[in-house]
Amino acid sequence: MGIFFALIVGTSLTTWAAFQNFGAFNIVIALAIATAKAALVVLYFMHARYSPRRTQLVIVCAIFWLAIMLALTLADYQTRQPRASRVAAAMAIYHA
Amino acid sequence: MHRTGELYGQFQTLEQQKESSTLGMWIFLVTEVLFFGGMFTTYTINRHQYFAAFGIGSNTLDITLGTVNTIVLIFSSFTMAMAVWSAQTGKKKLVPLFLILTLGLGTVFLGVKAVEYKQKFDHHLIPGRSFDVWYQVDNAKPATEIEKKQLETEREELHNATLTDPDIQSHAQLYFSLYFAMTGLHALHMIVGAGLLIWLLRESLRGRFTPQYNTPVENIGLYWHFVDIVWIYLFPLLYLIDRHK
Numbered sequence: 001m002g003i004f005f006a007l008i009v010g011t012s013l014t015t016w017a018a019f020q021n022f023g024a025f026n027i028v029i030a031l032a033i034a035t036a037k038a039a040l041v042v043l044y045f046m047h048a049r050y051s052p053r054r055t056q057l058v059i060v061c062a063i064f065w066l067a068i069m070l071a072l073t074l075a076d077y078q079t080r081q082p083r084a085s086r087v088a089a090a091m092a093i094y095h096a
Numbered sequence: 097m098h099r100t101g102e103l104y105g106q107f108q109t110l111e112q113q114k115e116s117s118t119l120g121m122w123i124f125l126v127t128e129v130l131f132f133g134g135m136f137t138t139y140t141i142n143r144h145q146y147f148a149a150f151g152i153g154s155n156t157l158d159i160t161l162g163t164v165n166t167i168v169l170i171f172s173s174f175t176m177a178m179a180v181w182s183a184q185t186g187k188k189k190l191v192p193l194f195l196i197l198t199l200g201l202g203t204v205f206l207g208v209k210a211v212e213y214k215q216k217f218d219h220h221l222i223p224g225r226s227f228d229v230w231y232q233v234d235n236a237k238p239a240t241e242i243e244k245k246q247l248e249t250e251r252e253e254l255h256n257a258t259l260t261d262p263d264i265q266s267h268a269q270l271y272f273s274l275y276f277a278m279t280g281l282h283a284l285h286m287i288v289g290a291g292l293l294i295w296l297l298r299e300s301l302r303g304r305f306t307p308q309y310n311t312p313v314e315n316i317g318l319y320w321h322f323v324d325i326v327w328i329y330l331f332p333l334l335y336l337i338d339r340h341k
Contacts, residue, residue: 011166011331015159018336026340030332038325042249045177045321055122062126066133072105073137077144 003044010037101309114311121315125322132326139274141331146267151338152229153271156221158212162335165208166327171269172201173324180317183310191300199293202286209283223269229254275334285323289305292316
């Protein structure tokens with residue numbers, strides 16, 4: 001019952017926070033609240049807290065694999081420049 | 097999933113049999129995490145690239161319906177947890193009751209979702225030929241003074257967004273493609289979950305679940321909670337991108 005109310009409070013909090021301006025932290029706050037809610041659901045509604053160690057290992061693996069997918073894909077997108085600018089950069093070095 | 101509660105030959109104890117089943121369910125859920133994870137990755141990259149268009153798209157969603165739906169789904173997760181608890185503690189009469197509640201709340205969620213989808217059709221926000229982010233601002237007939245003011249704010253926002261992103265029409269379509277793909281896949285999971293709940297309901301009315309044997313209730317419960325978690329992330333990511341004024 002307590003968990004249920006905590007989840008409702010989290011929902012209200014995230015909706016309220018969405019209308020405030022925290023600059024770059026808007027998304028951080030939204031995701032932090034969502035993650036706290038998800039953690040409550042996993043730990044208590046899904047009984048992860050009282051599960052055998054090997055079930056807990058599976059859950060940690062899920063998060064870890066998801067992190068790998070996000071981190072490596074984003075690392076690629078964030079470091080890849082369009083071809084034209086790569087060529088321009090190379091030419092600048094060549095002519096220097 | 098074994099059909100009855102007796103011990104199968106490959107297991108030593110009933111407890112081991114049950115733990116294996118639950119472990120299998122969790123491993124299935126891991127694959128589901130990565131399935132949805134692919135969509136969340138796509139979303140992250142595009143949102144980063146076309147933030148203005150995503151903000152405009154997000155602001156067209158009905159925040160009241162979205163918040164109500166979030167609460168409905170959390171409530172259904174709670175009733176599902178109660179159904180599992182009733183089955184484990186041998187409260188045989190309560191199990192079907194909580195299952196009906198869960199099913200009812202799940203149906204309400206899908207109903208609200210249908211209303212929201214209909215609204216997007218009416219507002220020309222379905223990706224494709226007739227897509228037009230300006231449609232609502234140009235064609236809405238505000239009834240009250242407040243609505244009129246709101247529409248003016250929306251027009252201004254759209255105008256400013258067009259200045260930062262001239263091709264907002266195509267980039268907003270990206271947002272709506274992701275919106276329909278993600279909420280659609282989530283809704284599909286809800287429909288599958290509703291089917292599983294109907295089966296559970298039938299079995300529980302036959303009194304099949306006891307404190308010794310309730311693995312199906314527990315595993316379908318895990319699935320239902322997982323679908324709830326997906327929505328917990330979808331709600332802020334789709335509805336609450338750029339709400340502050």
